[in-house]
Amino acid sequence: MQMTNENPGPDARVxxxxxxxxxxxxxxxICILALTSGFQFFRGAQADGMVFAAAAxxxxxxxxxxxxxxxxxxxxxxxxxxxVGVVIVALLTLLPRYSxxxxxxxxxxxxxxxxxxxxxPVDAPAAAPAVADAPSRAIRRAAIxxxxxxxxxxxxxLGSFLLGMPSPSAEYAHPPLSDLIGPLLDDPFxxxxxxxxxxxxxxxxxxxxxRP
Amino acid sequence: MSRAITIAGFCACGVLxxxxxxxxxxxxxxxxxxxxLLDRVMASxxxxxxxxxxxxxxxWHFLVTPLTP
Numbered sequence: 001m002q003m004t005n006e007n008p009g010p011d012a013r014v015x016x017x018x019x020x021x022x023x024x025x026x027x028x029x030i031c032i033l034a035l036t037s038g039f040q041f042f043r044g045a046q047a048d049g050m051v052f053a054a055a056a057x058x059x060x061x062x063x064x065x066x067x068x069x070x071x072x073x074x075x076x077x078x079x080x081x082x083x084v085g086v087v088i089v090a091l092l093t094l095l096p097r098y099s100x101x102x103x104x105x106x107x108x109x110x111x112x113x114x115x116x117x118x119x120x121p122v123d124a125p126a127a128a129p130a131v132a133d134a135p136s137r138a139i140r141r142a143a144i145x146x147x148x149x150x151x152x153x154x155x156x157x158l159g160s161f162l163l164g165m166p167s168p169s170a171e172y173a174h175p176p177l178s179d180l181i182g183p184l185l186d187d188p189f190x191x192x193x194x195x196x197x198x199x200x201x202x203x204x205x206x207x208x209x210x211r212p
Numbered sequence: 213m214s215r216a217i218t219i220a221g222f223c224a225c226g227v228l229x230x231x232x233x234x235x236x237x238x239x240x241x242x243x244x245x246x247x248x249l250l251d252r253v254m255a256s257x258x259x260x261x262x263x264x265x266x267x268x269x270x271x272w273h274f275l276v277t278p279l280t281p
Contacts, residue, residue, distance in 0.1 A: 026258035033262055055265045059258045092275060103276045110268045117264050120257045139252050142244040145232055153225040160218050173214040177222055185274055198271050205267055209254025
């Protein structure tokens with residue numbers, strides 16, 4: 001027993017190394033969700049804050065191995081996904097914006113996405129090396145440039161929000177992105193465009209990360 | 213003036229994003245295309261859930277929760 005503690009076997013060392021590597025890899029994403037949750041609470045959007053906090057908590061629990069989900073969920077065939085997408089776009093376009101029905105549909109979409117998004121294809125033995133091997137120079141460059149752009153956009157949005165807080169005239173002078181894009185979606189032309197882009201974006205994102 | 217600067221900042225981010233997309237299409241050996249990048253990043257569950265969470269929130273934010281006056 002003592003010897004086992006002092007000289008853990010190769011399996012134990014590999015497991016510990018994998019857990020450590022996963023923690024290092026996942027912690028920034030959990031922090032992003034936690035920070036976003038904090039910001040949502042700060043701006044008074046309690047429901048948004050709770051959703052982001054729940055996602056952060058679920059991922060933190062997953063690090064400990066406390067969460068187990070089926071690993072076999074597969075994306076539906078493209079024709080099925082396309083048909084569902086068309087129905088969703090039609091409903092979200094025709095139903096009144098901010099209606100209860102819109103809320104039910106959007107929440108339903110979020111819940112439906114979880115079984116497809118959660119399973120980890122790269123956990124499969126054949127794909128495991130994809131986690132460990134170093135990214136190419138082109139991938140690193142793209143990751144750095146997109147990260148800089150995303151952080152710049154977030155900082156600009158945060159700055160606009162904070163500068164616009166004191167009064168309606170300050171908010172007019174420093175409009176957050178939501179105030180600029182939101183009113184467009186009341187337009188009968190731009191609303192279906194926006195909804196279609198959102199649905200297509202989700203469908204595209206769901207297919208990413210499945211090819212190691 | 214402040215409003216124009218604020219809007220210009222958002223537009224600049226959009227333009228830079230488009231330039232980055234075009235650059236990655238023109239020289240994928242130098243800057244990986246966004247689909248390759250997402251395939252790599254979203255192989256991790258935490259990244260996948262986080263990115264999809266932000267996507268979902270856009271729909272929630274713009275379609276379900278009204279803007280405060």
